[in-house]
Amino acid sequence: MDLAIDIGGTKTFVATFDEESLVPHEIFQFLTESHRGFEDFLRRLTETGKKLLVGDQPNLWCISTAGVVDDDGNVLWSPNLGWKNLPLKQAVSRFFGDKGFVENDCNAAAYAEAWVRGSKNLAYVTVSTGIGMGLVLEGKVYRGSxxxxxxxxxxxxxxxGPVCSCGRKGCLQAISSGRGLENLIQSITGERLRCEDIFERARTGLEPYFQVVFRGAKVLARFLTNIVDALDIEVLVLGGGLTRNEFYRNVLVEYVQRNYYATPSKKISVELPQVQPNPGAVGVLLLSRQRFGGTV
Ligand SMILES: [Zn+2]
Known part of the structure; x- marks a missing residue:
């Protein structure tokens, strides 16, 4: 069995896969609750893994996680999880062996979405509490310097723009993400609403909800259009909770389609994720099988 894990800010997804399959054999999810400390998280993670493996060692194991991850599987920085310079691969190797691989969750998801479409140049953006992106360029995950x-x-x-959690002004996240929209509405109306409720009011045209959501979606759309043009991306995949909202998504899709720089024969597709049940876990599974010479 292969063991694939996706560590998110809220939930952790753990699944076993038969060695040539991309369909999970068994899945278990638990609350990440990283504030309880890494040792506590590691204990819950490895106990879950062992239960799914029924006591066997995995053929290989892999993790997609929020945060900046280096080639040795260290999480250099993950504000969502509160991790800094954390040797994640080394820690998990103690339980599941050396045949392991760790990748950033957006990179892994981008790779899965590119693989399933046969696409060479794809951007995967995830819009939820925060905003992240993964890039596949020339068929490879692009990690940067x-x-x-x-x-x-x-x-x-x-x-x-508004002050961001990082202390600077006008970050994309402060204007277009779920937390950003909630903060903006609170600063105008004084009420703390959940993002779903803000969307519901925006959808009916009610102000200031409509303007705040419309602007948030448009600012993100303009940013993504520039990325798509700069890198000549063919598929832009919209992941994360906010893009499941039709109003928000429609503003994004329409803006990109209307405003990208249309050189002859250039066509850009803006799509929802296709990989189930978890693009990050499936992506890192594909990457690790390639690394260790398995079948994909
Ligand atoms: Zn910021």
Whole structure:
């Protein structure tokens, strides 16, 4: 059995796969609760893995996780999980052996979505509490010089914009993400609403909800259009909870389709994720099988 794990800010997904399959044999999810400390998380993770493996060692194991991950499987920086310079691969190897691989979750998801479509140049953006991106360029995951390619949440898109959690002004995340929209509405109306409720009011045209959501989606759309043009991307995949909202997604898709720079024969497809049940876990499984010479 292969063991694939996806560590998210809220939930951790653990699944076993038969060695040539991309359909999970068995799945278990638990709350990440990283505030309980890494040792506590590691204990819950490895106990879950062992239960699914029924006491056997995995053929290989792999993890997709939020955060900046280096070639040795260290999580250099993950504000969502509160991890810094954490030797994740080394820690998990103690339980499941040396045949392991760790990758950033957006990179892994991008790879899975590119693989399933046979696409060479694809961007996977995830919009939820924060905003992240994974890139596949020329058929390969693009990690950048500091393993931080695709860390777009804190790129400044409006110098006069709202103050961000990082202390700077006008980050993409402060204007377009779930947390950003909630904060903006609170600063205008004084009420703390959940993102779903803000979307519901925006959908009916009610102000200031409509303007805040419309602007958030448009600012992100403009940013993504620039990425798609700069890198000549063919498929843009919209992941994360916010893009499941029709109003928000429609603003994004329409803006990109109307505004990308249309050179002759250029066509851009904006799509929802296709890989089930977890693009990050499936992507890192594909990457690790290639690394260790398995069948994909
Ligand atoms: Zn920021």
């Amino acid at each position: 500091h393993y931080a390619a695709g860390e777009i949440g804190h790129t400044i898109v409006d110098e006069e």
